[in-house]
Amino acid sequence: MIIVMKAEVEPKSEDVRQVVRMAERFPDVRAEVRIIQGATRSLTEVYLLGSTASIPLEPFQEFPAVEKAIRIREKYRSIGRHDDQSEAVGFEYRGIEFSQDTFHVFPGLCAVDSADNVERMFRLLQERGIKTTRAGAYKPRTSPYDFQGHGKKCLPFVFELAGKYGIEVVSMEITSEGHIEEIHDALAAAGNPTGVMLQIGTRNAQNFELLKVVGSQTEYPVLFKRGMGITLDESLNACEYIASGGNSKIVICLRGMKTNFGDPHRNFVDFAHVPVVKRLTRLPVCVDPSHSVGKKVVAPDGLLDIHHATAQGVVAGANMVLVDFHPRPEEALCDGPQALVFDEFDLFMRDVELVREAYLARVKLFSS
Numbered sequence: 001m002i003i004v005m006k007a008e009v010e011p012k013s014e015d016v017r018q019v020v021r022m023a024e025r026f027p028d029v030r031a032e033v034r035i036i037q038g039a040t041r042s043l044t045e046v047y048l049l050g051s052t053a054s055i056p057l058e059p060f061q062e063f064p065a066v067e068k069a070i071r072i073r074e075k076y077r078s079i080g081r082h083d084d085q086s087e088a089v090g091f092e093y094r095g096i097e098f099s100q101d102t103f104h105v106f107p108g109l110c111a112v113d114s115a116d117n118v119e120r121m122f123r124l125l126q127e128r129g130i131k132t133t134r135a136g137a138y139k140p141r142t143s144p145y146d147f148q149g150h151g152k153k154c155l156p157f158v159f160e161l162a163g164k165y166g167i168e169v170v171s172m173e174i175t176s177e178g179h180i181e182e183i184h185d186a187l188a189a190a191g192n193p194t195g196v197m198l199q200i201g202t203r204n205a206q207n208f209e210l211l212k213v214v215g216s217q218t219e220y221p222v223l224f225k226r227g228m229g230i231t232l233d234e235s236l237n238a239c240e241y242i243a244s245g246g247n248s249k250i251v252i253c254l255r256g257m258k259t260n261f262g263d264p265h266r267n268f269v270d271f272a273h274v275p276v277v278k279r280l281t282r283l284p285v286c287v288d289p290s291h292s293v294g295k296k297v298v299a300p301d302g303l304l305d306i307h308h309a310t311a312q313g314v315v316a317g318a319n320m321v322l323v324d325f326h327p328r329p330e331e332a333l334c335d336g337p338q339a340l341v342f343d344e345f346d347l348f349m350r351d352v353e354l355v356r357e358a359y360l361a362r363v364k365l366f367s368s
């Protein structure tokens with residue numbers, strides 16, 4: 001059960017304490033106060049955990065400071081959209097808003113190779129007014145003989161260059177708990193010139209211990225990538241591990257499913273699930289066309305399959321696009337063949353802009 005307080009009610013106020021006291025008078029019930037950063041305002045919610053099935057809603061609804069009491073489904077307790085819960089969960093990080101209403105593109109390197117290529121990438125983004133990117137330092141690879149990422153040794157130059165070129169958020173995959181500390185230390189040593197969104201890769205979507213670790217910290221937001229070989233329900237439950245640990249700064253990323261039915265793409269593109277995830281959860285949704293399609297092939301209409309897949313995600317309401325670019329893909333140490341090149345950047349962004357406009361026009365059309 002969730003008790004949503006009225007907009008102006010502070011989490012530490014007497015009103016909230018009263019609600020907590022009443023909740024904890026019921027046997028086997030624990031109350032937890034959470035602050036939900038909505039798209040337009042921040043809300044205080046009191047979560048009643050434990051045996052809540054027979055607790056009536058009315059006594060809570062009678063408090064003047066309570067906006068509403070909601071009985072939540074057992075499923076996706078923290079990330080789910082329950083009953084008439086209309087407020088999406090969003091967050092602000094390094095001055096950038098993330099919610100089901102916002103839209104950001106994260107173009108960047110799949111993996112950090114050289115400082116020179118990172119600098120070329122970040123400079124291009126600054127020239128185009130983009131403050132969000134991706135840059136992999138820790139790469140989980142199918143083969144142990146493939147490049148595993150430069151790890152912590154590249155962090156100083158990545159963060160320094162991010163600061164130099166005005167990058168505010170770098171999406172960076174981590175594969176173990178120690179990586180968070182390495183990122184934290186490197187950011188601090190560089191004077192915190194940028195921020196990091198901790199990416200949980202598809203291969204770790206059910207690494208529950210790692211999910212608990214990123215969920216028990218609130219310093220960094222998390223980009224959770226859907227598991228490639230599990231159901232959507234299993235992925236959302238996995239994501240719930242992060243939120244139930246106390247960190248609701250999460251973006252869910254669709255990146256295609258592993259099945260031969262998706263051939264000839266690297267993965268079966270699942271972007272029709274963008275509205276599904278927005279309906280089932282209150283979290284912003286990202287799409288990753290690069291890892292879904294996995295190759296640069298041109299359709300007869302002249303657009304790359306990557307362009308088409310991106311558009312399918314964006315026209316369905318995606319809030320974020322993670323996409324591989326590389327100044328010299330022939331030098332890339334990971335996923336070079338799927339990276340777009342700089343000459344393709346402006347067309348890609350213009351196309352994305354057109355499709356986002358089309359999405360907003362569609363929403364308007366159906367709301368009138």
Ligand code: PEP
Nearest residue numbers: 136201202203225255291
């Ligand atoms: C990535 O984004 O670098 C990546 C490895 O993606 P995924 O975990 O979706 O395969």
Ligand code: MN
Nearest residue numbers: 110291334335
């Ligand atoms: Mn990759």
